[in-house]
Amino acid sequence: MSNEFNGKAPMDKPDTPTLRAFALLEYLVQAGNPVSLTEMADDMGMPKPSLHRMLASLEAGGLVIREPGDKNAYVVGPRLARLGLDVMTHAGARRLRHAILMRLVSDLGETCNLTMLHENEVLYLDRVEAPWPLRLDLKPGSHVPVWCSASGKLLLAMLPREERNTLVRSMKLERFTANTITDTEMLEAELDRIAKKGVAIDNEEFVQGIVCAAAPIVDADGACIAAIAVHAPVSRSPLSRALEMVPRLKEAAEDLRKTF
Secondary structure, eight states, rough: SSOOOOEEEEEEESSHHHHHHHHHHHHHHHHSSSSHHHHHHHHHHHHHHHHHHHHHHHHHHTSEEEEETOTEEEEOOOHHHHHOOOOOOHHHHHHHHHHHHHHHHHHSSSSSEEEEEETTEEEEEEOOOSSSSSOOOOTTTTTTEESSSHHHHHHHSSHHHHHHHHHTTOOOOHHHHHHOOOOOHHHHHHHHHHHHHHHHEEESSSSTTTEEEEEEEEETSEEEEEEEEEEEETTSHHHHHHHHHHHHHHHHHHHHHHOO
């Protein structure tokens, strides 16, 4: 079988159409790649006709979609993806994360943010500004490019290599500053270094005069689920100082891991 279903068996009691549909959605989320009807039937132990009817209903609701170019393979749909993001920013968890960020900013004296990879961009889950005059208007829900931000490069670097390379080669590497990496091979080499070190930097690559360092938030399975970063104007805080903050970033990353 090409995919392994890691959750509970979908036919666990109580067995209802709603729970079967939910188990199917869980399966597709865990798969992380397009899955055929045959594979689903084998992995989940469900008859193809029943699965086909269920998928047709979920597809109509935007919860699953068919992989372009392969009408018999399914992936998570946009509506389910939005729901996942809403859950990630749920008020209860957000309060805990915000408190951790507030404490981090108080300790470091610089602005910090919490981000995750959303499709091919960096999504800001939360951000706490330090009390300095210079500010960037990047509220929770904002998106920034992955190839020129510390968090983005870190999140890319921590992906499985094949997935990472496919994503990188699909991007148009737009230049934002003189330091922006716009060569695919150079970016891939940079990502290799980041994956080895577990820390990423933005050396004025996205905004001129702003430097940044980022550390990963890793789940119990070793997968990078988000990033925590600190940024500051280079005139006040050179990149070397941002790197000195990495140990404290990693402490905050461990606290944040428990909120996911």
